Amino acid sequence: MVIALCATMFDNGIRIVHIGGLMRMLGVPNEDAQKFDHEAFELGDNFYEQIEEMGFEKIDESELHLSQTIH
Numbered sequence: 001m002v003i004a005l006c007a008t009m010f011d012n013g014i015r016i017v018h019i020g021g022l023m024r025m026l027g028v029p030n031e032d033a034q035k036f037d038h039e040a041f042e043l044g045d046n047f048y049e050q051i052e053e054m055g056f057e058k059i060d061e062s063e064l065h066l067s068q069t070i071h
Contacts, residue, residue, distance in 0.1 A: 001026060003051055006043060015043045 005025055009017060020037035024030065044050070 003056055006047070007051070010043045010047050016040050017043060 002022065005022065006017060009015075017040060018037065019039040019041070020033045020035070023033035023036060
């Protein structure tokens, strides 16, 4: 889930990921996530190459059937 969120942010031009915000997107309660609001990491220009090295593959959107709901 974290990789998917980071990929979405990367694809939309967001390169600095705030840890507290990411935790909230994952459902962590605010009182826990706010402890990490001052921390962040940067998605490098080679983000997709890095995650491919970890075994993840980028989905080719042209292969998706956009009329279908993906869960």
